[in-house]
């Protein structure tokens with residue numbers, strides 16, 4: 234039989250996040266909290282961060298109590314700026330040597346009539362929804378590459394780095 238690089242092709246293993254390390258921006262509430270919870274409930278170690286550290290701390294505590302994975306709040310950060318993204322990556326690097334999953338969830342929307350849509354709000358939406366995923370993915374690239382290489386070395390490259398934007 235043909236030898237393949239995977240230990241097993243069972244669906245339960247292919248899609249397992251047990252022991253995986255994840256970062257969810259805006260994971261303290263809303264959609265991000267649900268994503269963080271799903272990862273924790275499936276055994277991942279999840280980091281969450283947003284401008285409100287208090288919210289993230291409260292959510293991290295609640296999700297860790299649910300388990301079996303764990304959730305950890307990182308210091309307050311505004312990921313719509315390069316400075317904020319760099320600070321978040323540094324905070325993660327001081328705790329982990331690699332990253333398996335990056336979820337660029339932090340986002341904002343603004344409603345206004347087409348003809349009078351304020352330029353300031355357009356720029357705010359673009360900075361968080363478009364620029365931030367680029368900056369975060371670029372900032373986390375090295376951590377993600379280490380995570381991917383680790384999976385390959387262990388013969389279990391089932392979960393590629395996942396820089397996603399929702």
Ligand SMILES: NC(=O)c1ccc[n+]([C@@H]2O[C@H](COP(=O)([O-])OP(=O)(O)OC[C@H]3O[C@@H](n4cnc5c(N)ncnc54)[C@H](OP(=O)(O)O)[C@@H]3O)[C@@H](O)[C@H]2O)c1
Pocket residue numbers: 258259260261262263264265282283284285286288310311312313338339340341342361399
């Ligand atoms: N694809 C779809 O159909 C769909 C549907 C709904 C939502 N979404 C997207 O899902 C994401 C979350 O939506 P939601 O409904 O959960 O929104 P939400 O309840 O308003 O939550 C937004 C999250 O982003 C964080 N955030 C906002 N500004 C931030 C900043 N400058 N830096 C860091 N974090 C920031 C917030 O935390 P802080 O306020 O503490 O910073 C909060 O955790 C958004 O990107 C939204 O566009 C997509």
